[in-house]
Amino acid sequence: MYAEPLAQPRSVTPPRAGRGYWRRLLPLLTALACLTRVPSFAHPLWNPDEGYLAVQARMLAHGGELYETVVDRKPPLVPWLYQGAFALAGSDSLVSVRLLAVLAHLLTAALLAALARRRWGDTAGRTAGVLYLLISVGLNPEDAQAAGFEVFMLPCTAAAVWCADRGHWAAAGAAVGSAFLAKQTGGAVLLPVLWLCGASWGGLLRLGAGALVPVLSAAVLTDPAGFLFWTVTGSGAYASFTGSELHMLARAVANTALLAAACAGVLPLVARARTKAADLWLWLASAAGAVALGFHFFGHYFLQLTPPLALLATAALRTVPRARRNRALVTSACCCALFLTWGLLAPRPELTHAQRLADAIGRRTTPDDRILLWGIHPETYWLAHRAPATRYLTAGLLTNYSGGRDGPGVGEKYAMKGAWATLHRELATHPPRLIVDDSRGKPYAPDRIRSLRRLLAGYEEVAVVDGAVLHARAR
Template structure:
C-alpha cells in the first residue's frame, strides 16, 4: 500500500488560513477607500504632469534631457508602462496601481504587527492604515501621485529590516527614494534596526549595496548628470522658505489639523500608552520622526506629503492598543472608521475647483489647433496638454520651472532669474526651433504673468496676437509668416 501523504504542519495551515481571511478584507477595504479616486478624470496637477511626461516618454523623449522634473524616475516610468498597456486617454490604470500600492502597504504593516504582537494586531494595523490613509484633502489622498508609491516601498524596507534581510531592505529604501527623494528617510529607522540587531557581519555592507546600486542603475539608464541635477542639486531656490512664509505656515497648520482629525481615534491611545511608558517601539517613533522631517523638507507642506506619515501612525496606534484595555481598540477602530466615512463623503462630493476651468481651456486649445501642432501653456496646469492631447512646445511643463513660482509663493523670489539653472536659454532655443502654434497665458493675475516675465512678453509681442479668452486665460495664435 502507498503511504498516506504527510499533512502540512499545523503552523503552515494556520498561517495560510490567517492570510486567506485577511487578504480579502483588506482588498475590499482598499477598494472602498479609493472609490472617490475614480470619480473624476484628474485630481491635481501632479497627475497631469505625470500623464504628460508619460506621453512624451512614449513619443521618444528622454528623462532629464527632453522630459524633465524635480522627481526621480520610478513614478513616470509606472505611468508610461500603464499607458503602454491600457492607453493614455484615462488615468484608470494608474489609479488601480495606486489601490494596489495601498493594499501592499496594508499587508506589509499587518505582517509587521502580527510578527510583533500577534494575529489581532496584524488585522488592526492593516485596517487602521487603510482607514487613516484617506484622511487628507481628497485631491491629496485620492490622487495617484508620488507619495502613494513611496508607501509600499517604505513599508517593505521596515518589513525586511525587521527580518534582518539587509540587502532587500536597502533595495526597498532605494525604491522609496526613486519614487520620491523624501522616501529615502526610511533609511534612518532601518539603520537603527541594523544597529539594534548588533550590526551583523556584512549586514551594513548589504544594506549600503542594496540602497546604492538601484539608484546608480537608474542614473545610468537615464542621464547621470541630469539625474543628479534634477533630483538632488537643482532645487535650491524651490526649497527656499523666503517669499511665502505666511502662506506656507497656514498650509502646514491646516494639513496637520486635517490629518489629526482623521487620526482622532488613534491619537488618544498613543498618548495614553506613552504615559504608561510601555510601548517599546523606538524604531516606529524614528520612522514617524524621519517621515515628519521629510514632510517639512522644502518648506511647502502640501497635503499629499503627509501621506508618508500614515504607515507609522497606524503601527504606533496598533502598538498602543496592545497595552490598553480591549475596549480602547474597539473605540479606536470605530472612531477611525467614522472619520474615514466622512473623508470618503468629502471625496465623492468635493467641488471640482480648477478641473472645470482646465477642461474648458483644453477644449479651446483643441478647437484652435491641429493634432500635430505644438502648444505652450504658460501656467501651473500641465494637465491641459494631456486633456487637449497636444504636444508641449517645451520640456518645461509649468511656469514654475521657469519662474520658481510654486504653491502660492509670491514676492521677491518669483521671476526669470529664479528659474531652474540654465532653463531660459534652453527654453528660448526650443521655441525658436519649434514655435508653438498657440500660446495660452493661464497666469490669471499670478506673479508669473507675462508682464513680469520680459522674455515671454517679447515673444508674444513679436509673433503672436490675441485670439480668445477662457475664464481669464488668454489665447495667442502665431501670426502668419512669423
Template sequence: MLAGLQESPRSTAGSRGSDRAYWRRLLPVLALLACVTRAPSFLHPLWNPDEGYLAVQARILANGGELYETVVDRKPPLVPWLYEAAFAVSGSGSLTSVRVLAVVAQLSTAVLLASLARRRWDDRAGRTAGVLYLLVSIGLNPEDAQAATFEVFVLPCTAAAMWCADRRRWGAAGAAVACAFLAKQTGGAVLVPVLWLLYRHGAPRTDLVRLAVGAALPVLGAALLTDPAGFLFWTVTGSGAYASFTGSELHVLGRGLANSAILTVACAGLIPPVVRVLRVARTGAAELWLWLASSAAAVLLGFHFFGHYYLQLIPPIALLATAALQILPGERLARAVLTSACCCTLFLGWGLLAPRPDLTHAQRLAAAVAQRTAPGDRVLVWGIHPEVYWLSDRTPASRFLTAGLLTNYSGGRNGPQVGEKYAVAGAWPAFRAEMAAHPPALVVDDSRDKPYAPRRVPSLRRLLAAGYEERGTVDGAVLYERQQG
C-alpha cells in the first residue's frame, strides 16, 4: 500500500512522441483553468495597495529612478523590475500586462507540479497535481489571490527549484531558489527541501558548490545592479520593527486564523486524502513535507499573516494530496477533484462579485489630486494607499510611498508599536530633507484618524503647520495646499 508514496522517479516516461502527446492534451486544459481562475483579476484597475506600490515603483524606475534610493521598499527587486518591463511593452496606464504575466506564472507553476508528479508516479498523477493546484490557487480573499503581487511570482520559482533538484540539476536549482528570494525574501524557504534532496541523493561536495554558486550569483548580481548597501538594508537588516510580534497581537492573530480558515475551505478536497493516508502510515515524500513546513514557516515569519502569504502553502499541499490519492481508491480522486472544483467556483464567484470600497476611495482621491495639481507637481499622500499616485499620474514627493515606512503601520498594526520612533532607521531625516528640497504642492492626509494621523506624528504636524492650508476633504481624507510666498 505504501508503494504509491515512494519517491523514486518513473523508470520510463514513454517515447518522446508519447510525451509530446501527453503535454498536447494536458497543456490546453491547464491553460484554460489558469485563465478561468484568474479571470476576476482583470475586472478592477487594482486589487490591493501592493499592486499600487509596485505600479508607482515601476513608473519611477522607468523615469530614471533608482531602487533603494529614489524609491524604497522592504522587498527585493525582481517584481518591481517585472512591472517595469511590462510597462515598457504595454504602457503604465493599466496593469493588464502584469495580470497576463500572473496567469503565466500560475500556469507555469501548475505545469512544473504536473511534471514533478508525473515523474514520481504516473501520467494520471501529473494531471491530478496540475488540475488540483489551479483549482485551489484562488482559495483566498480575492484581494490576496487575484492580485499580481510578490507571492504569485514566487510560486513558479519555488516549483522550478524543486523540479530542478528532483532532476539533480543543482546549479539551476540554486538559481531558482535565488529567483524565489529575489521575488520575496520568504521564497528562499524552498532551499530547505532542496538541501534535503541534495542530501538524500548523496550528491558529492561539488554538487553542493554548484547549488551554492547558483543561488549566490543572481542575488549578488541584483545587489550590484541596485545599491549593495541599500539592497542589504532594505531586504534583510532594516525590518526589525516590522517583523516584531509586539503590538496588536489579537488583531494580527485574528487575521491569521481567518485566512487559515479560508484556505482550509479552499483545500476541502485535498486535506481529507492526506489525513486518511496519514492514519495508515506516517511515511512519504519527506521533501514535500519539508516544503510544506518551510512554507508554513515563511507564512509565520514577521507575524502578520496577510492572506497572500498563504499562497506559498498551495504547491506542496497539491503535491501531497496527489501523493495520497495514488494509494486511495479511484473514487476518492473523483471526489477530491469535484470538491475542489466546487470550492473553486465559490471563490471565483467571490472574486467576480466582491465590492471594492478601498478602490472606490482611492479613485475619488486620485481624481481630486489630479484636479488640484498640474502634471509636473509633486504630491505627498500620507496613508497606506500608494495607488493614488498611480491613478492620479502624479509624482510622489518622497521615496517613502506609504506612511507605514515612517510609522511602522505597514505591519497592519493598530496599537502601541506605531509612531515616528518605530520608523525604518534613518527614514525621518531623509524625509525631512526631501520636504525641504522639493515641498509638495499638495499633501493628502488619508490617515482618517488611524494611529499614524498627523496629530500623533509631530514632524508631519509641524510640516503642515509651517506651510500648508486645509482646502477640503474627500471621503474623510484632508487636502492641504502649499501656501504661496
C-alpha cells in the first residue's frame, strides 16, 4: 500500500490569497451548469430510469415501502431524492429533479475545481471545473441529460476524493458510502481514497467507520434483508456477460467513442501526459472497472469517468503552451455545443410511443384502476397516472431481459428469486383492469413466457397502439 506524504499535498495557493476567487468562479460554473443542462428540460422524460424512479416515488408517497412493495436493483438514495422533490413540487413533472441534477453537476464541478486549485493553482481550478461541465454532456442525450443514478453519485465520488486529499478520513468514508447509496458502482471511488490514506491505521479505521454509517443507516431505515438482497446478492443473473455479447460489445464501443469525441480537445494530451498523480489514474481505472461491471455498458454508466478525466486533462494542460491550452478548451467547448444541439433536436420515438400508449390507457381506465405493463418502459405508468398492479415495474425483473440481452439468459427461470410467486399473489389480490403487452417482439413476449400467457387467459384484446396490445379483464 502506498504510504508516502502524497496523501496530503500542500496547497499551491496561500490560504488567504485570492479571497474573491470563488465569488468569481461559482457564478461562471453555475451559468455553465445551467447552459449544459438546457436540453434536459426539453422533454418530459429521457430514459426508462427516470420513469422507474418517478413511479417509485409516487408509490412511496402513497404508502409503499422500499424493498418490500417498492423494489429495484438499486440503493435508496435517488428514489428518496425523487420522493422529496415530488413532495415539494408535485409529481406531474420532473422539473424539480432536473434542477437537483443541475445542482449535482455544479457541486461536482466545484469540488473538482477545489481539488485542482489545491494541487496546481487558481488557473487549474478554473480549468477543471469548466472542463468537467463541458465533457459531462458527451454522450447520447438520453444518458447525459437524464436525472439518473450516476448524476447524483458524481458529487459523492468527488467529495470522497476531496476529503481524502485533505486527510478528512471519516468524511471521505461517509462520501464513499453515500456514493454507494446512489449507485453500487459509486463505491469504486474507495480505491483512490485508500491510496491517499496509505498505511495510516487510524485513517483506515475512521474511513471504514465513515463509510459504514450511511450504508447501515439506509439498511435500517428500509428493510435490512431486502436492502442486502436488492442491492448486492440478488443480481447475479443480471450481472452476466451471457446473452447478446456482440450487442453489448457494440454498445461499449459506441459509448466509448462518444465520450472520446467529447474529450477530443484534451484526450491526446492526457494520453501523452506523464502526470504523477497516481490517485487520479487509479480513480480513472476504478471508474472504468465500474463501467464494465455487469457487462451492460449503458451510456449513463460512462458518466463515472468524467470527473477523473477532467482532473487528468487539467494536469496535462499545465505542461503545454498557452496557445495549445486555449485550442484544447475551444475544441472542448465546440464538442459540447454539438452534443447540446443533438440533445435539443434529436427525436424521441420511444417517448412518443409511451405517450400514445399512456393516452390509450387513460381512455380505457379510471384513476383508481390498476394496470400491468409488460415491457421495459415503466414511464408509461407515470405518464398515464395509473398505479401499477405489482411491485415489479418492468418485465426485466421477471425475465432478466435488459438492454438487448437475448438467448439463453432471458426467461422465467432467470427472474429475481420469488418474483413470479409474488406477482401471482399481487394480481390475485388486485387484478389489473388492463394488461398491456408492450413487448413488441422482444425475447420476453407472451409466446415465450408461459406464466404470462396464463395471466392473459382471463383477458381479451381491446386495442393495439404502435404494436403494444391492450388486454382488458373479461367481464
